[in-house]
Amino acid sequence: MISAPHKSSGKTLVSLGVMYNLVQEGFSVNSFKKGPDYIDPMWHRLVTGSQCRNLDPFLMGAGNCLDSFISNSDEKSFSLIEGNHGLHDGMDVDGADSSAGLAELLETPVVLVVDSQKMNRGAAAIVKGMQSMPPKACIKGVILNRLQGARQEEKQRSAIERFCGVPVLGAIPKDDALAITERQLGLTTIDETADAETIIRNVGEKIASCCDLQAIRSLFSQAPPLKTSQVKAERKAIASVSIGVFMDPAFCFYYPENLEALAKNGAELVFINALEDASLPDVDGLYLGGGFPESFLRELSGNRSLLRDVREAARSGIPLYAECGGLIYLCSAAHYEGETYPLANVFPFEMGFQNKPVGHGYLDMKSVCDSPWFAKGERIRAHEFHYSKPFDSSEIDAYQFEVLRGFGVTGKRDGVLRGNLFASFAHLHAVANPGWARRFVALASDYKVKGRCAV
Template identity: 40%
Template sequence: MGSIIVHTFLSRIVLAGLSGGTGKTIVSLALARAFSRAGKKVAPFKKGPDYIDAKWLGLAAKSPCSNLDPFFHSSEAIRSLFFHKSQGFDVSLIEGNRGLFDGKDEQGSCSTAELARVLDAPVILAIDCTKMTRTVAAIVQGCVHFEKGVNLAGVILNRTAGERHRSILKKSIETHTDVPVLGMLPKIGENPIPERHMGLMSDQEYTGSGHDALDALADMAEEWLDMDAILKVAESASDFGPVTQPIFSGQPAAKSVRIGYVHDAALWFYYPENLEALEHAGAEMVRVSLLDDTPWPELDGLYLGGGFPEVFCSEIAANSSILKHIYALAESGLPIYAECGGFMVLCDSLQIEGASHKMAGVFPLSTSFCPRPQGLGYTEAEVIAENPFYPVGSTIQGHEFHYSMCVSDNAPDLEFGLRMRRGKGSAIGHDGFLYKNTMAGYNHIHALAVPGWAERFVAAARKHQS
């Protein structure tokens, strides 16, 4: 596929906050579901490396959510991905992360504000107004003038205490700023979507109806937010400008291999583009599970994403036939790529709350679940050993977010594929344990940030097939 140049109008907004925990995710979910119920086709996006919020946004919008990240992707790649994933939708909603101007350094690199500039998208700021009145106007005015090129088009006031509180807040902002108040949400007694150790509880584990919870949020949005005004903000976005590249280069390859990917309640952290990249490179993607003993079809490769194996460790350990099958696949030289939770499954055991649960045993290692994060944030690694997925000497950008740690004494004796330049990894500054054609560690990657990963994976699967 050659280069394309397209100019188009895309209705779009960025929903940002002053910090993590201000309620922007709840507001984003409420807006996405309310717009969807009103008959609008919503394209959801999440800024930064995130699976759980992205999954809930997809459920709320009734459309898969894609992640946009200035750390992983060039501005051109972000614009291309956003453009193509927004086609056919009435409005695109991008949820930011952390505070609007928070980035990886004092310059705010890779911040939500930077993403808003790249997308030329108006920003709506969700503000937690707990125990605050007139000061909110100073905060809004400061955000307006802090960085050039950020179009702060409105605010949503969250966790307001009552009518008098809301009146003072609104009058203060209207008196001292030109930023419109697009709605004021009351305090809610209980988050309809409970949180767990990695943020919002997974929809896979949520005991209630996820759609009921999202509809309750949409009810709140329709009662307390000016939905028409918010939609007008999205529609006020300027012409998106030129888009010069497709998401994936070249024509899709003919399907020549079958790659399985575990997708169940235990492992489901996959960026859609990772699976799409493998399909584009010539893989038929086959969904399989760790949680039942249904025999897997014949595979030429296996992808084990992240997730919550610690929550389902008893069920995984009890499914000995599948664990033995995974071990046999690794021994046969099948190319296997595993990230975080998938890495934990490939170890000898998973330890949690004083109990040890048998895993697949591909690596003579144990992982132990801890009460605090053991690795959190962006990563950068140098490829230092031959493997099926990356050329030696290349640099891999990714991210890690794990509460478990590798506790085995013999970890240093195994072969690593990655030397960590940024981030913690699995052990002693390294990650990417290697065994035959298996590569596993805590590092997560996004396919658009590591060109060639999918093609090399498919090529390795084709080589094993022959």
């Protein structure tokens, strides 16, 4: 695991650099990202050529994290986990859902990336605290990042190796040219970064020149075998329905497990580009994920024929599941940076964007009614990160959830309901909600058999 004492220390750059060099040497790499993140996994995938998996103890539970890690690892490949926030940051005071808790669960060695700015020997105190704080992560080495010079490096290196008993495996000088541009939700996506491959190559070369890659590589073999029962492979059902999935630069936030769960339950996934496709294909369901629709509102609003098709499909009773960006797409209009953009008008309210996050972090919700999607009393854990909210939500007739933690649509409610339509600001993970995909496919099958009926 690559982790750090606090966020924005350089974990992603070090992770990308280590993976890049392993791949360049001809090794296969399985990558994982701790926590609810869509963007870092895109960068991982660009480096390794394979799908990055999220491991989130809060959303998924410890057992599901362990199963997912085992299912997506193999003895012939290296497995690298990028932590999130600080090593010991988490929801629970005992730290079970922190990166340290995950490292303890998976018995994985940890390399700690320390932001060296404005410190000298005090860096050792930070590392020492990370070592002693429970859960006890097995810190095997430290990489110093954003160093100001050789004198600072020597003071930190000497103190860490003397007082913490772990080697300094790398010393990276401060270099603003290495940074990946950030936005309100973290790093920019691959689609929004024209020189992504050049950035990765530069990062890889810098890590190779500043870090002891042989020592880092040796840590992978120091993880002990995991003592667990073998995970059973699920048999994929024969596709019986088609579900259209918005997949483009505006809508690109999907957990791979969510898409896989739909396929395993009998759905053929048909990908739709909301920026370029002029019409909706013949599908039995629609899945509108999250992303950055605010960055593409002019193009989305200008694609009137697709907006019309989605509106008509919604009125016909098609099962439609939308999360965050998808919810915005379904509203009547979005107001952004002084402009108004007409959208699908499936729901009557207009959406506005604030300067600060409206909802940011984990959601804990309780279903207040039975619907085609969730049963009354069902508890759902999810996450949200949005700057948007409706100007007036009074016209919304029904909500699925009472929000126990988080904001959702109104601060108290989330999950807008109408017939077979469900739209919310919540991102849920299918591994922890296995009934979600089954219900989605069943609704699509119903729609396919019974045909369209106006909602």
